[in-house]
Amino acid sequence: SSSTVAYSVWKQFPINTWGENLVFMVENVILVCLLLQYNRRPLSALMFMLLYVVVMLLLLLPLLPTTFLISLHILSMPIFSISRVMQIYTNYRNHGTGQLSAASAFLSMFQSFGRFTSSLLLTMDKIMILTFVQASILNIVLTAQIVYYRRKEKKGK
Numbered sequence: 001s002s003s004t005v006a007y008s009v010w011k012q013f014p015i016n017t018w019g020e021n022l023v024f025m026v027e028n029v030i031l032v033c034l035l036l037q038y039n040r041r042p043l044s045a046l047m048f049m050l051l052y053v054v055v056m057l058l059l060l061l062p063l064l065p066t067t068f069l070i071s072l073h074i075l076s077m078p079i080f081s082i083s084r085v086m087q088i089y090t091n092y093r094n095h096g097t098g099q100l101s102a103a104s105a106f107l108s109m110f111q112s113f114g115r116f117t118s119s120l121l122l123t124m125d126k127i128m129i130l131t132f133v134q135a136s137i138l139n140i141v142l143t144a145q146i147v148y149y150r151r152k153e154k155k156g157k
Helices: 004-012 020-036 042-060 066-094 100-123 127-154
Strands: none
Touching: 004 042, 004 066, 004 127, 020 042, 020 100, 066 127, 100 127
């Protein structure tokens, strides 16, 4: 989310092509801080928040070379892919999706379709389009697993 926000601000894309990533970014920072706080590490939570603000300021202000922002955004693709592929493989290995939320998976799938469409129509940026094509494909597989394993569970009962 952070790299998408920084890249999109740098490219001056309309906020409706990346704005939800700003919300995701804030949510993730809050979640990490709460996790640290509930694990009785308030100093770590504060340090994380300060470090994150400094890093985002560096990314948003024109202090870093543009190739760095592009590289950072491109690196987010394999990171996202690895996390999704690990989830897909775990589901396959366990023959089920466990507590994975069907609503969340469907929303992620439709969100990635929406981002693909808006990137295609409004930005024509190949990196953004590729990012959301990749996200769409992996989210389709994850959603299909949920549907498949939930139907299989119902038949087994």
